Amino acid sequence: MKIAIHHNNWPSSFSTYWIQYCVENGIDYKIVDCFSTDIVSDLHDCNALMWHHSHDTFMDAIAAKKILFAIEHSGKIVFPSFNTDWHFDDKVAQKYLLEAVNASVVPSSIFYDKKKALEWANTTTFPKVFKLKGGSGSKNVQLVGSKSKAETLINKAFGGGFSQFNRANHFNYYLLRYKKTKQVSHIVKAFGGLIVKSKYGKMQHNEKGYVYFQEFIENDGFDLRIIIVGDKGFGLKRLVRENDFRASGSGNIIYDVTQIDENCVKMAFEINKKIKSQSIAFDFVIDKVTNVPYIVEISYAYAADAYKACEGYWTDDLKFHPGSFNPQGWMVEDIIKQIKISG
Numbered sequence: 450m451k452i453a454i455h456h457n458n459w460p461s462s463f464s465t466y467w468i469q470y471c472v473e474n475g476i477d478y479k480i481v482d483c484f485s486t487d488i489v490s491d492l493h494d495c496n497a498l499m500w501h502h503s504h505d506t507f508m509d510a511i512a513a514k515k516i517l518f519a520i521e522h523s524g525k526i527v528f529p530s531f532n533t534d535w536h537f538d539d540k541v542a543q544k545y546l547l548e549a550v551n552a553s554v555v556p557s558s559i560f561y562d563k564k565k566a567l568e569w570a571n572t573t574t575f576p577k578v579f580k581l582k583g584g585s586g587s588k589n590v591q592l593v594g595s596k597s598k599a600e601t602l603i604n605k606a607f608g609g610g611f612s613q614f615n616r617a618n619h620f621n622y623y624l625l626r627y628k629k630t631k632q633v634s635h636i637v638k639a640f641g642g643l644i645v646k647s648k649y650g651k652m653q654h655n656e657k658g659y660v661y662f663q664e665f666i667e668n669d670g671f672d673l674r675i676i677i678v679g680d681k682g683f684g685l686k687r688l689v690r691e692n693d694f695r696a697s698g699s700g701n702i703i704y705d706v707t708q709i710d711e712n713c714v715k716m717a718f719e720i721n722k723k724i725k726s727q728s729i730a731f732d733f734v735i736d737k738v739t740n741v742p743y744i745v746e747i748s749y750a751y752a753a754d755a756y757k758a759c760e761g762y763w764t765d766d767l768k769f770h771p772g773s774f775n776p777q778g779w780m781v782e783d784i785i786k787q788i789k790i791s792g
């Protein structure tokens with residue numbers, strides 16, 4: 450049995466931990482380059498392929514899903530699998546999926562037609578939350594307080610469209626990262642982005658031809674991120690930025706497990722029984738009046754290092770196991786289990 454791993458050099462990549470786990474546990478693996486034109490034949494001696502592909506890297510964004518799903522057709526086990534990955538970095542796809550499995554998803558409206566979108570804006574109430582289908586760290590998420598703001602966004606969505614790379618958002622995001630960590634690399638990225646568009650920004654076409662709004666769920670200033678890997682789960686709480694409604698990317702993280710609503714953990718396990726994802730992060734916001742948790746986003750991938758400070762994990766019987774744990778090791782173990790089952 451041999452596992453192929455595509456390794457990324459960026460910090461917090463799952464692949465660093467997968468390799469470490471294989472080395473420490475004597476699991477046979479080989480490093481492959483998924484961008485090689487011979488990737489399919491390169492896997493001839495492997496039972497599985499693992500690739501932590503990113504929405505932020507242009508090459509990954511255009512190639513990864515095609516390669517992984519093609520390999521899955523050959524009968525090999527892949528991470529992320531089709532069920533785990535097809536909706537990744539696509540909040541509109543996630544809307545359909547979460548509605549289809551009857552999950553508690555935030556109510557939303559999607560339009561592929563400008564006239565219908567403008568009619569809707571004329572009759573609906575505000576505020577709403579506007580989102581591009583892709584993006585992370587709240588970069589492509591904004592509050593829409595009025596009909597006129599919604600109309601401006603709709604006109605843009607069916608006109609020139611939105612650049613995936615927004616200079617102001619990029620600057621604010623890295624400035625906040627710098628303030629939190631004092632790492633000079635963040636300040637370099639913040640100012641660098643004002644001068645040079647990221648490689649991704651240059652390559653990616655503008656987002657247009659659709660417009661997506663979610664209901665604004667009034668909450669107490671945080672979201673809960675619950676991650677399920679196989680039959681285990683863990684999570685954290687993220688506070689919103691100052692004078693803002695957005696938690697993702699704020700860096701204000703609370704690891705205290707008593708602050709995590711177990712109801713969300715239970716929901717995450719239950720919903721994933723239907724979605725059948727190998728790894729899935731649910732972002733919940735909780736309505737401050739009704740206390741109902743609503744999912745605003747799902748994602749198979751995340752920065753591995755951010756979860757090292759979690760106080761423990763739950764098994765799917767909702768028993769909490771305090772202490773450190775290794776979710777990327779669980780991923781490798783799950784792949785081995787799947788290889789054995791597939792015979």
Ligand SMILES: Nc1ncnc2c1ncn2[C@@H]1O[C@H](COP(=O)(O)OP(=O)(O)O)[C@@H](O)[C@H]1O
Binds near residue numbers: 587665671698745
């Ligand atoms: N419908 C909503 N109602 C209230 N707050 C929301 C809503 N959607 C998102 N948020 C807030 O905005 C943040 C970013 O939204 P999210 O959809 O998770 O985007 P990203 O992919 O950038 O993380 C969330 O962490 C949450 O705090």
Ligand SMILES: [Mg+2]
Binds near residue numbers: 586697732
């Ligand atoms: Mg999010």
